[in-house]
Amino acid sequence: MSFADTALTNVKFVPFWIDDASLEASEPVLAADIQTDLLIVGGGFTGLWTSILAKEENPDRDVVLIEANHIGHGASGRPGAIVSTSVMHGLSNAIRVFPNDLEELERLGHENMDGFMSAIERYKIDCDFEFGGELTVGIGSETDELLDEEFEINREHGHEVERLDEAGTKAQVNSPIFTGAVWSKKRSGTVHPGKLVHGLKKAALSLGVQIHENTPLVSADDLAGKVSVTTDSGSILANKVLLATNAFAAGHKRIKSRVALVRDRLLATEPLTAAQMKSIGWANRQGIYDTRTQMNYMRLTKDNRIIFGGRLGYFFAGDPDPAEDKTEMPYIRLAEAFHRTFPQLADVKISHAWSGPIGLTNRMAVHFQHYFGGKMIYAGGYSGFGVSASRFGARVGLAIADDKQLPELQLEFAKSEPGWIPPEPFRWFGAKVTLYAMDTMDEKGGWRQPWIRFVEKLGFPLT
Ligand SMILES: Cc1cc2nc3c(=O)[nH]c(=O)nc-3n(C[C@H](O)[C@H](O)[C@H](O)COP(=O)(O)OP(=O)(O)OC[C@H]3O[C@@H](n4cnc5c(N)ncnc54)[C@H](O)[C@@H]3O)c2cc1C
Structure with a gap:
């Protein structure tokens, strides 16, 4: 098995x-x-x-x-x-969509995070907030340039960031596939939603x-x-x-x-034992994203489960509650990705699997x-x-x-409003081809690259 x-x-x-x-x-x-x-x-x-x-x-x-x-x-x-400071899906996206308002959007993001934190305190909301920061990890040395850029733009805009090489990354989180990272240390982390x-x-x-x-x-x-x-x-x-x-x-x-309504899937493991925790490190408990097209993201919970996400799906007409999403099938590939990321956790069981609706715009x-x-x-x-x-x-x-x-x-x-997205059945067709291309681009290449570039021209930054 x-x-x-x-x-x-x-x-x-x-x-x-x-x-x-x-x-x-x-x-x-x-x-x-x-x-x-x-x-x-x-x-x-x-x-x-x-x-x-x-x-x-x-x-x-x-x-x-x-x-x-x-x-x-x-x-x-x-x-x-x-949880992040940005109100525009990160600094790189803010540069992409509103380059002229960048400083003000950054300021609004900081102000928002202050308001967010002070309300949590004022209303005494116990929601397991942890300020470990965010790690953007690369998988493969070809991501080094991307990480260098990410590091530079964050540093230029006053974020406290550290660029980690492969050894430095593995010292933070011990995964055999991580080859480098940018660690954004302040005003970000994880929460129990x-x-x-x-x-x-x-x-x-x-x-x-x-x-x-x-x-x-x-x-x-x-x-x-x-x-x-x-x-x-x-x-x-x-x-x-x-x-x-x-x-x-x-x-x-x-x-x-x-x-457009797309769904993304997540898994939660059983709580890790002290020995299992030791095998992965992760002492600073950052929220982690990788830089791949079909990316994975992961974080720890207060009781040391790993929440592991990232397997997009689209259902006709953006069905918000598709029955076929509550079967094992869509989660097997996500579990395999978890296993590649942390092979030392081969005996860990997955306790929960679910998906959620993402409101996607360009x-x-x-x-x-x-x-x-x-x-x-x-x-x-x-x-x-x-x-x-x-x-x-x-x-x-x-x-x-x-x-x-x-x-x-x-x-x-x-x-302003974001761009128009074609209606069904074109939306369904476009989403299916794009998700397939994202899934297989890294191994197979071919027509996938131009298709992804075409979708990016429509304003969706996939890579
Ligand atoms: C899988 C997944 C992973 C994510 N990971 C992150 C992350 O790591 N970091 C991050 O910052 N964000 C993340 N997000 C995004 C974040 O969760 C959302 O942006 C945020 O929760 C949106 O909140 P909302 O109130 O706008 O929407 P929702 O929480 O979706 O609320 C909309 C509500 O409207 C209700 N509703 C629908 N129709 C009607 C109706 N006819 N009448 C009345 N009510 C109706 C729904 O039931 C729902 O409760 C993630 C989202 C998903 C799905």
């Missing part, structure tokens, strides 16, 4: 972070017709931060949040949860936010200067609506023209869509990089909805 077959024998297809009965829905289904100043749709990080920021700013404001399922059901209960999302829910409730779980938005209409939202069992007439539905794109049929970072004359704003599309950036998305989305005159609202990121 292969490592994957053995390791996955007793796996649970449930996100490790929310495999806890105390995190189930606790708030009532909306069963009335109500009115409110601000309605937030979606109970992930973006929705919860919006509700908290709105109440902190004006405690008298009525704030209602509706969530289709339970709080943390979407990406927020499922990520790798490596299940505990964070539920801590934010408690904070929102303590501020008087009215939350309704199992209450999906069914329709939204512009009605006499307000927005009328219907659900299965009640309705809401709101002055303003913030759509925090990220990859689900619920709220307006046009959202999907800029946002900006690779948050954007804002305006509906009904600005009364309804969509804030989302973090493209897999939103655990802390969602607080920024919430703050800017709320300011746009409230028509505030903040200087950052004049920046390009707040005013």
Whole structure:
């Protein structure tokens, strides 16, 4: 039997972070017709931060949040949860998309991280925050140049970074495939997203936010200067609506023209023993990404499990809950990648496997869509990089909805939208060919390289 077959024998297809009965829905289904100043749709990080920021700013404001399922059901209960300062999917991406606003975006990222941390302290949210930093690791000496560049741009912009050679990298994390790294040491690390999302829910409730779980938005209409939202069992007439539905794109049929739902998969191991921990090192407990096209990312939990992610999938029409994703098949390749990364952990079992919806745009970072004359704003599309950036998305989305005159609202990121993405069935076809090319490019080359370059020309930075 292969490592994957053995390791996955007793796996649970449930996100490790929310495999806890105390995190189930606790708030009532909306069963009335109500009115409110601000309605937030979606109970992930973006929705919860919006509700908290709105109440902190004006405690008298009525704030209602509706969530289709339970709080943390979407990406927020499922990520790798490596936390970064950037609000634009990292410095290199910020340079790619908004080179003229780089300094200001960097400043906003630092400010966001300070606000993120101080709220966690203020609301006493116990979410296993660890500030080990981030390691970008290379696999193969051909990645040296990329790592050198990554190191230089981070250093130039004042980040505390260290360039590690192969021995230095292995001294940090003992994997036979890692050949070099850049270690960004400050203001980044890892968090327990299940505990964070539920801590934010408690904070929102303590501020008087009215939350309704199992209450999906069914329709939204512009009605006499307000927005009328219907659900299965009640309705809401709101002055303003913030759509925090990220990859689900619920709220307006046009959202999907800029946002594609792709899924990414993760595994959690059983807690490692002291001997197993010794065999991998990882004393500084960084969040780790590699630089490959079909990349892997990994981090430790407080009880020393390894969370190992990175196997993208696309389902027709961006199905947010595909049944065929809850079988062993898609996870076998991910388990094999884990085994190649840490062959010394051959006897470790995988306890949980799951996937989560990523709201992908060609900006690779948050954007804002305006509906009904600005009364309804969509804030989302973090493209897999939103655990802390969602607080920024919430703050800017709320300011746009409230028509505030903040200087950052004049920046390009707040005013523009990412590129158009073709509809189905072209989207499905393009996604399938691209995922196959990404998967096999490193071994097989051929037509894959030009195809990947073509997709990159459309604005999606795959390599
Ligand atoms: C596998 C994976 C790994 C990731 N890893 C990282 C990482 O390491 N670091 C990082 O920074 N980011 C990571 N991310 C990204 C990060 O998790 C997201 O950017 C962030 O959680 C987005 O939060 P959100 O509130 O905008 O969206 P979500 O958490 O998806 O919330 C949207 C909510 O809207 C609800 N909803 C949908 N339709 C309706 C409706 N009709 N009515 C009412 N509610 C509705 C959904 O149920 C959901 O709860 C990862 C994401 C995934 C999926």
